[in-house]
Amino acid sequence: MIAILTFLAGASGAVTRFLLDAWTKQRWQSPFPMATVVINITGSLLLGVLAGAVLFHDQSSTWQTVLGTGFCGGYTTFSTASFETVRLIQQGRRTLALLNAGISLVVSVAACAAGLALVWAL
Amino acid sequence: MTTDQPGVDGADEGTADAGRSTTSQDPHAELLTDPDAPAKAIRPLHLRPSAMAWIFAGGIAGTALRYYIEKAIPHDGASWPWATFLINLSGAFLLGGLLEGLARLGEDSGWRRRVRLCAGTGFCGAFTTYSTFALEIVLLGRHGDFGTAIGYGLLSVAGGVISAWLGIVVMAGVHRKKAPA
Numbered sequence: 001m002i003a004i005l006t007f008l009a010g011a012s013g014a015v016t017r018f019l020l021d022a023w024t025k026q027r028w029q030s031p032f033p034m035a036t037v038v039i040n041i042t043g044s045l046l047l048g049v050l051a052g053a054v055l056f057h058d059q060s061s062t063w064q065t066v067l068g069t070g071f072c073g074g075y076t077t078f079s080t081a082s083f084e085t086v087r088l089i090q091q092g093r094r095t096l097a098l099l100n101a102g103i104s105l106v107v108s109v110a111a112c113a114a115g116l117a118l119v120w121a122l
Numbered sequence: 123m124t125t126d127q128p129g130v131d132g133a134d135e136g137t138a139d140a141g142r143s144t145t146s147q148d149p150h151a152e153l154l155t156d157p158d159a160p161a162k163a164i165r166p167l168h169l170r171p172s173a174m175a176w177i178f179a180g181g182i183a184g185t186a187l188r189y190y191i192e193k194a195i196p197h198d199g200a201s202w203p204w205a206t207f208l209i210n211l212s213g214a215f216l217l218g219g220l221l222e223g224l225a226r227l228g229e230d231s232g233w234r235r236r237v238r239l240c241a242g243t244g245f246c247g248a249f250t251t252y253s254t255f256a257l258e259i260v261l262l263g264r265h266g267d268f269g270t271a272i273g274y275g276l277l278s279v280a281g282g283v284i285s286a287w288l289g290i291v292v293m294a295g296v297h298r299k300k301a302p303a
Binding site for chain 2: 108
């Protein structure tokens with residue numbers, strides 16, 4: 001049952017990513033793939049909060065599996081982020097490529113740590 | 123004649139600059155810059171229930187495969203997260219190959235778009251994960267394994283870019299071999 005809920009949550013995360021990506025691009029057009037960066041940062045923050053609830057407040061790990069492995073996992077994406085970096089390099093936009101990879105990594109990890117710390121402090 | 127000259131030079135320079143900064147250096151100009159981009163359509167792609175259904179189906183399969191791989195190779199918070207590492211690198215390779223292959227087969231419409239949404243946005247997108255990757259780095263750091271945390275982060279990001287590029291190159295090679303001489 002948990003497995004099926006996790007798969008459905010992951011699929012919902014993927015659709016959410018698609019909608020947010022399209023919505024962002026309609027309003028803000030730029031060669032920098034801002035939508036994917038924001039998606040990965042917010043998903044990492046949410047997973048940090050979920051993991052914190054399990055680690056520090058003895059919440060059932062079922063939630064972390066369904067919403068974390070499922071929703072956050074399907075919502076965030078590593079493959080699109082990597083592909084977009086390659087496309088920026090191929091277009092000769094090396095600085096943007098480096099910024100895309102660097103900001104995604106550093107800010108996602110910081111957001112996840114912040115989520116964890118926030119729940120620990122509560 | 124001489125009065126025309128600066129204008130002509132200026133135009134030439136402008137063309138050269140434009141060429142340098144945009145697509146002339148791009149060895150894969152046929153590829154989309156953004157794989158999730160909504161293509162031109164009467165009704166926006168993201169408002170179509172069928173587009174969401176294809177992504178949902180691919181998302182179930184991608185999440186399921188990741189779920190079982192993570193279960194088979196569990197991460198204890200202290201060692202190299204092999205499951206996520208392999209998932210992310212192989213997913214980036216698949217997405218690169220898929221989008222290159224589809225772009226070489228024709229424009230982004232009909233079955234090609236359905237495959238992109240289902241296998242690309244849905245499957246590869248949900249199979250790979252940035253949030254679990256970020257959490258594993260945080261947990262490694264929390265455990266005091268800063269070397270592993272930094273190495274895992276940097277190798278994953280660099281490996282993901284190389285994998286996606288390899289996927290594109292391999293698929294371009296396959297297509298060239300199949301094309302009539």
